Amino acid sequence: MLSAILISLAVVFVAELGDKSQLITMTYALRHRWWVVLSGVGVAAMLVHGLSVAIGHFLGLTLPDRPIAFAGAVAFLLFAVWTWREGRSGGEEDVRVAEPRFVVLAIISSFLLAELGDKTMLATVTLASDHHWAGVWIGATAGMVLADGAAIAAGVLLHKRLPERFLHSLASLLFLLFGLWLLFDSALGLRWVALAVTGSVALAAAVAAVGSARRRRRAAVDVDTQESPLESSARSIDRSPGY
Structure with a gap:
């Protein structure tokens, strides 16, 4: 079990570096408190890797990639519109962070849609088929939280140095790019x-x-x-x- 934890942690941590989930985490950290973002990432990591372990170790099934990618694209485009309207709702001093409970739900849902069928989930499925399922689940979750924690630190640093309205515009743009990429690349297969x-x-x-x-x-x-x-x-x- 210990070897499964260490192997899964290392594989997922390396796989997450530069992945879209890190960019998504940094995008949320530009606008919300770090502990709220980290909580959402932790819950999402537990859910997505728990599903990966179940698929790889117990079920041996595959997920329909294109319907999930299409749902993720729609979700990110909605997040882009929501973030843009939130940033333009008032002056510089009137911009407010959304309530944490809604932010956590948005983080969890966006992570689930982004990670289903991603290379990190596929790696967890493969590891769970050959190693202890509980160790893979713990290690993969810890690796994802550590990797995305670095993205949160980068987002917090930018949040301290850049104006609030600019951060809202940047977050909206990133969500828009995520949505368009998922729509045309993953959902429609038009790279x-x-x-x-x-x-x-x-x-x-x-x-x-x-x-x-x-x-x-x-x-x-x-x-x-x-x-x-x-x-x-x-x-x-x-x-x-x-x-």
Whole structure:
């Protein structure tokens, strides 16, 4: 059992590095408290790897990939709209984090939909067929929580250094990209279309962000250089012959 824990922890930890679940975790950590995100990740990891162990050790079944991917794509597109509307609902100081109970449910559901049929789940299924099922479950859950914990730390660091409205826009964009990729690549099997669509959306967002930053900088410069009426009157008096 100990060997199953160590092997599963190492395999899942390495498999999660750079995976979409890490990006999803960081996206949630940009907007919500770290302990809320970590709680949702822990519950989702227990559920998804428990299902993997059951499939690999007890059932020997396979999951329908495309219906699950389509459901995940729809969920992420809805998350993108929800996050965008939440960020645009008020001014910079009016943006509020959603209630933790709803956030945890959103994290769990998005992780389940993202991980079903993913390489991490397939690795857990394979390990459970040859090793102690309880050890695989414990090790895989711990590996996923550790890997996604690093993503939470990155999200918390960015949250401290970037403005709230920008973080909401970034989170919305990431959810949109996740949804489009799942829709075109996993659900429809169109890898090149997925690359083209997500790349175009990311490029358009980057161009829009650069243009918005330049406009704000130009507006700030105009405000700084604009002369008030009192300053103009004082300058004209100083230039008059009597003074």
